[in-house]
Amino acid sequence: xxxxxxxxxxxxxxEGENAELQCNFSTSLNSMQWFxxxxxxxxxxxxxxxxxxxxxxxxxxxxxxxxxxxxxxxxSSQTTDSxxxxxxxxxxNMGYKLTFGTGTSLLVDP
Amino acid sequence: EAxxxxxxxxxxxxxxxxVTLSCRQTNSHNYMYWYRQDTGHGLRLIxxxxxxxxxxxxxxxxxxKATRTTQEDFFLLLELASPSQTSLYFCASSDRGANERLxxxxxxxxxxx
Numbered sequence: 001x002x003x004x005x006x007x008x009x010x011x012x013x014x015e016g017e018n019a020e021l022q023c024n025f026s027t028s029l030n031s032m033q034w035f036x037x038x039x040x041x042x043x044x045x046x047x048x049x050x051x052x053x054x055x056x057x058x059x060x061x062x063x064x065x066x067x068x069x070x071x072x073x074x075x076s077s078q079t080t081d082s083x084x085x086x087x088x089x090x091x092x093n094m095g096y097k098l099t100f101g102t103g104t105s106l107l108v109d110p
Numbered sequence: 111e112a113x114x115x116x117x118x119x120x121x122x123x124x125x126x127x128x129v130t131l132s133c134r135q136t137n138s139h140n141y142m143y144w145y146r147q148d149t150g151h152g153l154r155l156i157x158x159x160x161x162x163x164x165x166x167x168x169x170x171x172x173x174x175k176a177t178r179t180t181q182e183d184f185f186l187l188l189e190l191a192s193p194s195q196t197s198l199y200f201c202a203s204s205d206r207g208a209n210e211r212l213x214x215x216x217x218x219x220x221x222x223x
Contacts, residue, residue, distance in 0.1 A: 031209055041198060043214040086153070088212075096141065096160065096207035097168070100153040 004089055006101035013108045019074040021104045023087035030090045032063045032070045033098065037084040046072070046085075077108045113137065116201050116215035124223050129188040131218050133201030141207045142184040144168070144176060146197040147217075153200065159184060160207070191222045 003026040013019055023032070031050040035043045047054050047061040049070065054061045058077075063070040070089075074081055084105050088098040114135045123129050135142060143158040155168030157176035165176055173195060175187040188195055201215040 033211065035212075035214075040216075041219075042216045043200065043202075045211045045213060048211045088153075090207075090209065096158065096166070097155060098212065100145075102150070102152040 004087060004099055004101035006085075006087055006104050008104060009102070010105040011107070013077045013106070015077060015079055015108055015110050017077050017108075019077055019106065021072040021074070021085050021087075021106075023070045023072075023089075023101055025068050025070075025089050025091070027091050028068070029065065032061075032090075033088045034061055034070070034072050035086045035088065037086060037103070039083055043086070074106075077106075079108045079110050082106055082108050114201055114203050114213050114215040116199075116218050118218060119216065120219045122221045122223065123191050125192060127188075127191045127222070129191050129220065131186040131188075131199055131201075131220070133184045133186075133215060134182050135184075135201075135203040135213070136182060137203065137205075137213075138181060139203040139205045139213075140181075141204045142178060143202040143212070144174075144184065144186045145200045145202065146170065146195075147200060148197050156186065156199075188220075191220075193222045196220060196222045 005024045007022045034046040037043050049061045049063045058075045060073040084103040086103045088100040117132045144156040145153045154170045159178040178184050199218045202212045204210045204212045
């Protein structure tokens with residue numbers, strides 16, 4: 001079936017360092033989304049990015065459909081960036097369902 | 111930002127018990143989803159709906175029923191709860207399915223003893 005692979009599974013940074021999180025998918029897709037999950041559990045939408053590059057503050061998402069990958073770049077990391085980052089893809093023709101990766105756990109030390 | 115409210119936040123029940131998880135969204139979104147999240151599996155889709163009275167089966171529907179009573183309200187029912195259904199449950203909504211950003215509730219932690 002359709003698979004979404006995220007890497008790395010976990011990452012530890014010193015505050016101020018940059019991070020590059022990867023998401024690779026096994027089939028062609030219609031769209032890609034990135035989410036942030038707070039340590040307490042709730043999920044926040046970061047990007048809806050079916051292709052190309054989008055930026056929001058210190059976060060940049062790049063999706064390259066032909067290469068079946070999407071990345072999330074975090075610049076100048078802060079301790080408040082700690083948490084889990086999830087990517088999700090929509091591969092279906094009807095555009096109704098997302099398949100999630102298992103996430104990257106990020107810890108930013110002060 | 112879209113508001114999705116889940117209740118209860120925490121629930122403990124016994125094997126064989128009945129549980130209803132509630133979800134309300136206040137942004138008139140068409141699509142609503144129920145996911146469960148388990149370590150090692152990520153988020154998995156249980157059921158979803160694209161409007162009042164509509165119900166679609168997700169990837170892991172066994173043991174779950176769902177009902178969309180209104181545009182705003184989506185319920186997940188566990189009629190004979192089992193320990194394997196111990197999980198963190200999330201409700202989400204969007205206006206145009208996966209072709210638009212999903213907005214999630216805060217989650218319901220369910221423990222089946």
